[in-house]
Amino acid sequence: MATLNINGQTMDIGEIDPSTPLLWVLRDELGLVGTKYGCGIAQCGACTVHLDGAPVRSCQVPVGNLSDQQITTIEGLAAADGTLTPVQEAWIEIDVPQCGYCQAGQIMSAEALLRNNSNPSDADIDAAMSGNICRCATYTRIRQAIKNAAAKMNGTAFYDATGAGETA
Amino acid sequence: MKLIKNDHLSPELPEFFQEFARKPKMEIGLPEVNRRQFFKISGIAGGGLALGLAMGSSPKAKAQSGGQDLSTLSPYVQIQPSGRINLFSKNPECGQGIKTGLPLIIAEELDCAWSDVDVVQADIDASKYGAQFAGGSLSTPMNWMAMRQAGATARVMILAAAAQQLNIPVSELTTSDTMVVHETSGRQWGYGEFAELAATMPVPDPATLTLKTRDQFKLLGRRFTGVDNHDIVTGKPLFGADTRMDGMLYATYTKCPQIGGKAVAFNEDHIKSMEGVVDAFIIDQFGNPKMFNPGGGDMFSGVAVVARSTWAAIKAKRELEVEWDLSDAEVSSWNDLVERAYALQDQEGEPLMTQVGPPDNRSSVPASKGDADGVLANAETVVSGFYEYPYVSHAQLEPETCVAKVDNGSVEIWAPAQIPQSGEAGSAVLMGVSPEEAAEKVVLHQTRIGGGFGRKLANDYVFEVVAIAKRMEGVPIKLQWTREDDMSGDYFRPGGFHSYTAGLDSVGNLTAWQDHFITSTGNDQIPMTSADINPNVFPMDLVDNVKLSQTMFHNAIPTGPMRAPSSNAFAFSFQSFMHELAVASGKSHVNFLLDTLGEPRLANSENPGSMHTGRAANVISEVARISGYEQGSSEPGRAKGLSFYFCHSGYVAQVADVSVSANKEVKVHKVWAVADFGFIHNLSGAENQMEGGIIDGISQLFNAKITFENGVIQQQNFHQYPLLRMPQAPELEVAFLEPEEFSPTGGGEPSMPPVLAAVTNAIYNATGERIRKMPLYELGYKLV
Numbered sequence: 001m002a003t004l005n006i007n008g009q010t011m012d013i014g015e016i017d018p019s020t021p022l023l024w025v026l027r028d029e030l031g032l033v034g035t036k037y038g039c040g041i042a043q044c045g046a047c048t049v050h051l052d053g054a055p056v057r058s059c060q061v062p063v064g065n066l067s068d069q070q071i072t073t074i075e076g077l078a079a080a081d082g083t084l085t086p087v088q089e090a091w092i093e094i095d096v097p098q099c100g101y102c103q104a105g106q107i108m109s110a111e112a113l114l115r116n117n118s119n120p121s122d123a124d125i126d127a128a129m130s131g132n133i134c135r136c137a138t139y140t141r142i143r144q145a146i147k148n149a150a151a152k153m154n155g156t157a158f159y160d161a162t163g164a165g166e167t168a
Numbered sequence: 169m170k171l172i173k174n175d176h177l178s179p180e181l182p183e184f185f186q187e188f189a190r191k192p193k194m195e196i197g198l199p200e201v202n203r204r205q206f207f208k209i210s211g212i213a214g215g216g217l218a219l220g221l222a223m224g225s226s227p228k229a230k231a232q233s234g235g236q237d238l239s240t241l242s243p244y245v246q247i248q249p250s251g252r253i254n255l256f257s258k259n260p261e262c263g264q265g266i267k268t269g270l271p272l273i274i275a276e277e278l279d280c281a282w283s284d285v286d287v288v289q290a291d292i293d294a295s296k297y298g299a300q301f302a303g304g305s306l307s308t309p310m311n312w313m314a315m316r317q318a319g320a321t322a323r324v325m326i327l328a329a330a331a332q333q334l335n336i337p338v339s340e341l342t343t344s345d346t347m348v349v350h351e352t353s354g355r356q357w358g359y360g361e362f363a364e365l366a367a368t369m370p371v372p373d374p375a376t377l378t379l380k381t382r383d384q385f386k387l388l389g390r391r392f393t394g395v396d397n398h399d400i401v402t403g404k405p406l407f408g409a410d411t412r413m414d415g416m417l418y419a420t421y422t423k424c425p426q427i428g429g430k431a432v433a434f435n436e437d438h439i440k441s442m443e444g445v446v447d448a449f450i451i452d453q454f455g456n457p458k459m460f461n462p463g464g465g466d467m468f469s470g471v472a473v474v475a476r477s478t479w480a481a482i483k484a485k486r487e488l489e490v491e492w493d494l495s496d497a498e499v500s501s502w503n504d505l506v507e508r509a510y511a512l513q514d515q516e517g518e519p520l521m522t523q524v525g526p527p528d529n530r531s532s533v534p535a536s537k538g539d540a541d542g543v544l545a546n547a548e549t550v551v552s553g554f555y556e557y558p559y560v561s562h563a564q565l566e567p568e569t570c571v572a573k574v575d576n577g578s579v580e581i582w583a584p585a586q587i588p589q590s591g592e593a594g595s596a597v598l599m600g601v602s603p604e605e606a607a608e609k610v611v612l613h614q615t616r617i618g619g620g621f622g623r624k625l626a627n628d629y630v631f632e633v634v635a636i637a638k639r640m641e642g643v644p645i646k647l648q649w650t651r652e653d654d655m656s657g658d659y660f661r662p663g664g665f666h667s668y669t670a671g672l673d674s675v676g677n678l679t680a681w682q683d684h685f686i687t688s689t690g691n692d693q694i695p696m697t698s699a700d701i702n703p704n705v706f707p708m709d710l711v712d713n714v715k716l717s718q719t720m721f722h723n724a725i726p727t728g729p730m731r732a733p734s735s736n737a738f739a740f741s742f743q744s745f746m747h748e749l750a751v752a753s754g755k756s757h758v759n760f761l762l763d764t765l766g767e768p769r770l771a772n773s774e775n776p777g778s779m780h781t782g783r784a785a786n787v788i789s790e791v792a793r794i795s796g797y798e799q800g801s802s803e804p805g806r807a808k809g810l811s812f813y814f815c816h817s818g819y820v821a822q823v824a825d826v827s828v829s830a831n832k833e834v835k836v837h838k839v840w841a842v843a844d845f846g847f848i849h850n851l852s853g854a855e856n857q858m859e860g861g862i863i864d865g866i867s868q869l870f871n872a873k874i875t876f877e878n879g880v881i882q883q884q885n886f887h888q889y890p891l892l893r894m895p896q897a898p899e900l901e902v903a904f905l906e907p908e909e910f911s912p913t914g915g916g917e918p919s920m921p922p923v924l925a926a927v928t929n930a931i932y933n934a935t936g937e938r939i940r941k942m943p944l945y946e947l948g949y950k951l952v
Contacts, residue, residue, distance in 0.1 A: 017443060017479065024479040028418065033410040034403020036618070038565050039651040040482075043886035046565060074403030088401040095393040095852045098860055099263030100400035100407075101565045101618030107401060126895035133886065135565045135619050136263050137863030138856070139897035 004066060006030070007076025018064020023047045025063045026073060034074035034104045038133070045132030048105035049073050055112040057131075074104035077111065086152040087111050090145040098136035106132045110146050119150055216363035219245040219322045219371075243290075244274060244318040247326070251346060251360030253280055256290040258311070260302040260586055261396070262620030263860075264916045265853035268395045269308060270315055272850055276387045277319030277379060280346040280359065287395040292588045292612050302586040302617070303625055303729070305816040305914025308849070312911050320377045322366075326359050329366035345386075382847065382908065391852035396616065408584025408615040411571040413644040417446055418478045420485040421632050421647060423470040423657060426499075426879040427725060428458055429492035430469040439473060439488060444480025448473045451635050454598060458498070458690055460626060460659050460697035460728040463590030465597035467631040468657075474640060478648050485650070498879030500688075500723040502559065502663065508721065509665040509686045513554040517684045517717035522702050535703040538713030540671075543680035547671030551752050555668065555741035556941040559874040560661040561654075561889060562730055566618020568629035568649040572637040577601065578609040579637065583630050584617040591627040595634045621864075622729040626659045655889060656881035659728025660874055662688060662699035664737060668745045671713075676753030678764050680713040690724030698733040705738055706779060706814050707746060707764050709771040725876055731864065732917035735815035739921030740869070740928070740942060743811040747929040748938060757810050757929070758792045761785075779814040786905055787821040787842045788812050794903060795823035795840040800933075805829065806837075809930025811922040818918030819844040822862065824898075826930035833952045834931065834944070836866055838899040839923060846910035854915050858902045861919025867892035869924045870944045870951040896951050 003010050004025070013029050021040075026032040026049070035058055038046030042057040049058045050072035078084050084092075087110050097103050106129070113120055113128035120128070125143055134142065151157060246254040255271035271287045292300055299310070323343060330348040331338035334357075342349050347356040382389075399406055424430065431450045439448045448471065455466030471490055475481035522535040544550055571582040572595075579599055585591045589612075596606035617624055633647035649657070665686035673679050687699045694700065701716065708714050730736060750760035768782025788810075792798060797808050806827040813820055825837045839862050848854045871890045875882045883889045928939040931949075941947060 017477075017483075019483075020477065020479045024477060028477045028479070031412060032403070033405050033412070036407075036409065036565075037478075037567065037648070039886050041651075041885055041887065044565065074401075078402055084398075084401070091401045092393055092397040095391070095397065095856065097263075097394055097397055097400045098265070098856055099565070099617065099619040100394075100396065101409075103400050104403050129894040133565065133891050133893060135563060135621075135864075135891060137860040137867070137892065137897070139863060139892075139894050140859055140900050141856070142894070143897070 002063070004063070004071060005068060006032070006071045007073060013063065016063060018062060020063050021059045022049065022061040022063050022066065022071070023058040026058065032073050032075050036101055036104055038102065043133070044102070044105075045109060046102050046105040048108040048132065050108060050112060053112070053115065055109050074107060077107070085111065086149040087114065087145070090149040090152065094141050094145040094148060096138050096141040096145050098138055102132060102134045106134065106142055110142070110149070113146065114150055114153065118154055120146065216249050216360075217245070217247045217322060217325060217366040218243055219318065219325070244315070245278065245322045247322065247359055247363040247366065249360050249363050251284060251358040253278070253285050253346070253359070254288050255285050256288050258290045258297040258300050259307045260300065260588060260614050260617055261289070262302045262586060262617035262624065264302060264307070264914075265394060265850065265856060266302065266307045268392055269850050269853055270311055271395070272387055272392060273312060273315035274319040276385055277316045278323050279343040279386075282387055282392065284346045289614060292592065292614050294589050300589055300614075302620055303622065305818065305917040308912045308914050309817065316379050317374050317377060320379055321372055321374070324372045324377065325366045325369040326362050328369040329362040330357065333362055333365050388849040389847070389851065392850045393852060406616040407566055407618045408571075408582065409566055409569045409618060409648075411582040411615060411646065413571065413573070416571065416644040416646055417474050417476065417640065418481045419472055419474045419633065419636050419645050419647045420481040420650070421451075421470045421472050421636065421653070422485050422488050422490065423468045423653070424490070424492045424494070424497060425656065425881075426492070426494055426497040427881070428468070428879065429494045429497040431471050431490055432493050433491045434471050435487070435489040439484050442480070442484045442487065444476045445484050446474045446476060447640065448484065449639060451632070454631065454635070457628060458724045458726050460726065462587050462625055462627045463593040465594035465631050467628050467635065470632070472636045472639070474636065474645065478646075481648070482650065498724055498876070500721075500725060500879060501877045502875040503877070505663070505688070505721055505723060506556065509556070510554070512684070512686060512719055513667045515684065516715075517686065517719035520685070520701070520716040520718045535716040536714055537703070538680070540680045540682050540713040540715035543713045544669060544671045544682070547679060548674045549672040549676075549752050550669060551672070551748055552667070552669045553745050553748055553938070553940055555666045555745065556663075557737045557740060558663040558872070558942060559725065559876070560730065560868055560872045561658045561874050561883070562621040562623035562661075563655065563886075563889065563891060564619030564621050564623050567651055567654040568624070569647060570630050570633045571644055571646045572630075572633045573644040574599075574634070574637040574641055579611075579634055581610075581612040581630060581634065582615055583612055583627075584615045584624060585612070585627055585630060586617065586620045586622070586624040587627065588612050588614045591630040594627055594631055598631055598634050599638070621731045622733065623658060626728055651886070652884040655874075655884055658874075659697070659726045661730035661733075661736060662696055662727040664699065666741045668741075670745070670749055672749065672753050676755050676760070678707065678711055678749060681708055681711045682715045683708070684717050684719065686719045686721070688723035688725070688727070689720035690722075692720070692722060695720060696724065696727040698729045699727055701734065701738070704772070704778065705742060706784075706812070707742070709779060710764055710766065710781070725879070731861070732815055732921050735813060735917070735921040736865075736868070739811065739813040739815075740924035741940075743813060743922065743925035744928050744939065747809070747811075747925065747932065756798060758788060758798065761788050761810075761812055777817065779819075783819045783844045783905075783907065784812060784814060787819045787844050790903065790905060791821040791823050791840050791842040794842065794901065795825070797823050801825075803827070805934050807930050807933035809926045809928065809933055811925035811929060813918070813922040815921060816917045817913035818915060820918050820922050822922045822926045824923060824926040824930045826927060826934060828931055828934045832949045834870070834949050835952050836896075836898040836927060838901065839926065840901045841919070842903045842905060843915065843919065844905040844907065844910075845915045845918070846912045847906050848904050849912055854904060855902050857915040858919040859900050861916070862900060862923045863892055863897055865920045865923035866896075866898070866927060866951070869927055869942055870949065873943045873946070892951070
């Protein structure tokens with residue numbers, strides 16, 4: 001029986017067609033439905049997960065190609081006690097989501113960016129996020145949320161686009 | 169300025185939704201606020217107040233309650249003895265923020281702290297909640313008063329219970345932040361302490377309620393973040409795509425690439441032998457699915473594959489070899505239509521008629537007015553322009569998906585649908601159950617929608633999974649469309665053409681307007697859905713001499729409403745041509761628009777829903793001011809462009825600051841928007857709609873085009889239909905005018921249309937090149 005290392009746990013995936021993309025294993029076999037299907041051809045980024053810390057499009061990763069890599073999905077970002085990451089917090093505070101369908105992929109790309117670059121420029125953000133489509137077009141808020149998350153991680157002040165103390 | 173109060177505009181549904189309401193099988197209830205009464209509902213665990221609106225008796229409500237009258241009440245407010253408050257949000261959430269917005273309105277009048285509130289997505293039941301849909305930017309205006317009354321009613325009952333329980337005159341009690349306050353003594357108590365007794369208090373007559381004035385609002389008008397945000401950022405199941413059930417099987421459905429072809433046979437033995445495949449079968453066409461009809465059960469013929477996983481179903485779909493009967497398939501080609509349209513650009517079409525009068529007594533009258541021919545013959549200046557825009561796909565990021573389970577002639581459905589009540593009605597038709605039985609036998613649960621934009625107003629994917637589940641009795645079936653299914657199987661925004669001629673008098677005022685509108689028809693009688701025009705489009709509604717004619721090409725490529733239907737295309741062509749006229753008039757664009765608007769008034773004095781020219785002028789003047797529009801730019805190849813549009817009761821003016829390089833690379837640096845949607849009750853939500861609408865418009869302007877050849881859609885996925893990405897997103901500045909006299913209207917749709925012409929007008933101002941065709945990539949422009 002095959003296993004995967006997902007969000008710090010070893011998970012059985014049973015006997016499975018090795019051509020099955022990781023995306024569908026997560027969603028159908030393991031019930032980790034936070035990772036989304038959008039295009040199936042690595043154009044939209046909705047299915048982004050981390051493979052050993054690097055963002056990958058899970059619709060393009062046949063499960064048969066995986067062995068002992070560490071896989072992280074949107075469900076595995078927050079701490080066990082529910083504490084959110086600075087990126088997740090910033091996403092809520094800036095009120096980034098509209099429909100919300102792409103946001104798991106956006107957040108996984110943003111988390112990967114900030115792990116390698118704690119103070120990204122606009123150009124860095126453009127480069128790291130250009131693989132993720134947001135059809136509702138929340139791009140300006142995503143950009144601000146990444147900057148706010150970086151400031152939180154660096155302990156510096158950040159711009160509160162929702163109005164300081166005003167937001168419930 | 170004379171202003172019209174519109175607190176009670178709710179029952180005025182746009183034509184589009186009136187059409188649904190007229191169809192008997194649709195079962196969409198219209199809101200009748202004045203006839204509804206609030207009532208208590210019993211049954212909160214542990215006691216407490218539950219308050220609902222009575223919508224009258226219905227078979228569905230009776231069936232659910234075992235015949236008791238209580239269940240004809242819809243819960244909006246539940247106050248638990250613990251003090252926690254459940255507020256029920258009735259309409260589908262597709263990213264427009266309504267799941268947050270409607271409960272906020274209740275919370276304001278209930279005078280509770282937002283942190284004490286849990287928002288619950290309501291069931292689908294027209295008999296309890298009236299019309300439940302996400303469309304037309306109508307959710308807020310249609311529910312504004314009822315939601316306020318729901319909150320105020322519960323507050324009055326809490327106060328009455330507190331007075332009795334505390335033996336204090338009610339006149340000495342007030343409320344604040346979920347607390348009953350006795351100001352004389354300084355004592356205060358949580359609402360929960362009175363919840364049980366409140367449930368026994370008489371329900372006040374709505375006419376006796378005192379609603380807050382705007383300056384008394386504590387919540388409304390501020391920024392509130394989405395109630396599902398935490399679940400979204402942690403990946404919790406929310407969307408239609410996330411529905412999972414024990415024993416669920418996964419399905420794909422493959423339709424004819426040439427739209428309307430019917431499946432005759434397929435390589436059944438091979439498909440059924442594939443790993444993970446459980447069954448595969450042909451489903452016949454039902455109804456006339458080329459025509460947009462969300463409540464009829466209409467669906468195309470195709471081949472269903474049912475498998476143990478989505479991947480197995482997709483793999484089998486890829487190996488399908490299907491024989492199609494093409495006798496009813498579409499044969500039209502976009503390039504042919506373009507060629508035929510350009511050949512007509514100097515001609516007039518058939519005189520256009522328009523429908524007037526109440527829904528039950530429509531009459532047809534000419535859409536033209538005055539003497540456009542005569543005025544044009546004597547005009548100081550005559551300007552002409554021929555405009556083209558293409559078919560466009562909604563491309564919402566969640567491809568169509570739905571779960572259904574059929575048992576003994578009943579069906580239960582989990583759907584991310586924008587008109588879920590029509591999804592139920594059409595499923596009843598497909599199931600062959602009568603409208604009387606449908607209340608018991610067809611139940612649809614609404615899920616969060618992973619993007620709508622109008623695509624999920626159609627329920628074809630709901631009907632497909634019901635038809636599949638009917639063949640797989642007792643098994644929950646999840647249908648998953650691929651992106652290719654979605655992009656080639658849309659109810660598209662229709663393409664069209666306008667041949668404009670307009671006249672200016674000696675002082676540059678607009679005196680006559682002609683439009684030969686060229687569009688498509690599926691039945692040779694009326695245009696396809698969202699492919700029609702009416703004489704109320706700005707500026708035609710303000711010009712004395714208008715001649716509107718129309719040519720319809722037979723072409724039944726399916727079309728439907730997309731965000732700001734009609735307006736999303738008209739705003740580009742009408743407001744680009746208005747800028748052509750402004751240039752010809754010698755006036756500034758701002759002054760030409762303001763002169764055309766004239767004195768503050770309703771454009772049509774008999775229609776309170778028509779454009780108010782004063783509100784229009786205010787947003788134009790304000791966006792010009794904050795953007796520095798009149799100052800221009802000293803940088804070569806860089807300029808600002810302006811556009812205004814009125815639709816869905818919303819007034820929006822936008823200015824785009826654009827650079828164009830020698831090789832036609834276009835950078836949109838910044839867009840300013842000023843809108844009047846009446847009172848803004850959640851500022852973050854309204855800003856989000858405006859920000860998204862602007863970028864949506866820019867994305868479509870440059871890159872969106874669907875083409876068809878011999879009835880086959882040519883674009884399949886995002887590599888052939890690119891959407892705007894992060895590097896191309898401009899800086900945005902959004903402001904709202906909120907005249908005191910107007911209650912809220914919706915922002916989802918009117919936020920989008922003006923920006924297209926704001927950008928093309930900016931490109932003209934920067935380069936002198938007039939753009940009369942979308943998308944811009946076909947003219948050599950590239951958005952960077």
